[in-house]
Amino acid sequence: MIVYILIAIIAYCIGSINFSVIFSKKFAGFDVREKGSGNAGTTNMLRSVGKKAAAITLVCDILKGVVAIGIAILAGNVFSNLDRELLVQIAGVAVVLGHTFPVFFQFKGGKGVATSLGILLMTNWQIGLICLVFALVLMALTRMVSVGSCAAAILFPILTLFINTNYTVLTEGKSGSTYFVYSVILAVIVLYNHRSNIKRLLSGTENKISFKKAN
Numbered sequence: 001m002i003v004y005i006l007i008a009i010i011a012y013c014i015g016s017i018n019f020s021v022i023f024s025k026k027f028a029g030f031d032v033r034e035k036g037s038g039n040a041g042t043t044n045m046l047r048s049v050g051k052k053a054a055a056i057t058l059v060c061d062i063l064k065g066v067v068a069i070g071i072a073i074l075a076g077n078v079f080s081n082l083d084r085e086l087l088v089q090i091a092g093v094a095v096v097l098g099h100t101f102p103v104f105f106q107f108k109g110g111k112g113v114a115t116s117l118g119i120l121l122m123t124n125w126q127i128g129l130i131c132l133v134f135a136l137v138l139m140a141l142t143r144m145v146s147v148g149s150c151a152a153a154i155l156f157p158i159l160t161l162f163i164n165t166n167y168t169v170l171t172e173g174k175s176g177s178t179y180f181v182y183s184v185i186l187a188v189i190v191l192y193n194h195r196s197n198i199k200r201l202l203s204g205t206e207n208k209i210s211f212k213k214a215n
Helices: 002-015 019-027 042-048 051-078 084-100 113-123 125-142 145-160 176-193 195-203
Strands: none
Touching: 002 051, 002 084, 019 042, 019 051, 042 051, 051 084, 051 113, 084 113, 084 176, 113 125, 113 145, 113 176, 125 145, 145 176, 145 195, 176 195
């Protein structure tokens, strides 16, 4: 039990390192949460700070998910008597919660999309790539990041019901549905974080992506 708790704490702390706040202060001299949408994420970094800062933030946020899951996998290899799938799932949920409610930044973080991508790629690279391509296509067609993000979040649980290969951790004899509840939890977190975007989508007032830095 102590290992599960430690993994949750470590993953949450990793998620709580909010790179958008750190980089916005470094590159622009302000907290990105005070500009634009007020969100501490890549899209607001792009609009408020610029492409370079947004790209660095995106990579670092993805790596948070990668590192958290990597630590869980390592722990599962060291403590072979533990449920390795559960360790991965605990780490995944905890790191996204840390990103959303960062203890180091007044519990006001981002929406967890980039970090979730890192988690998906580490959990099952095939599912991760499918969700990524699906999201990018929708973003390109609609020019709205929220559409691709929310659609990919919904797609993830569906894919776990049909894909049983390429899982980094999956005990022999188990199917991908072992990750279904976990994927639903992650999807709910991402959708909850996009609740204001969903309201704007329904009213037809959602912002479209622009590569022009705000004044």
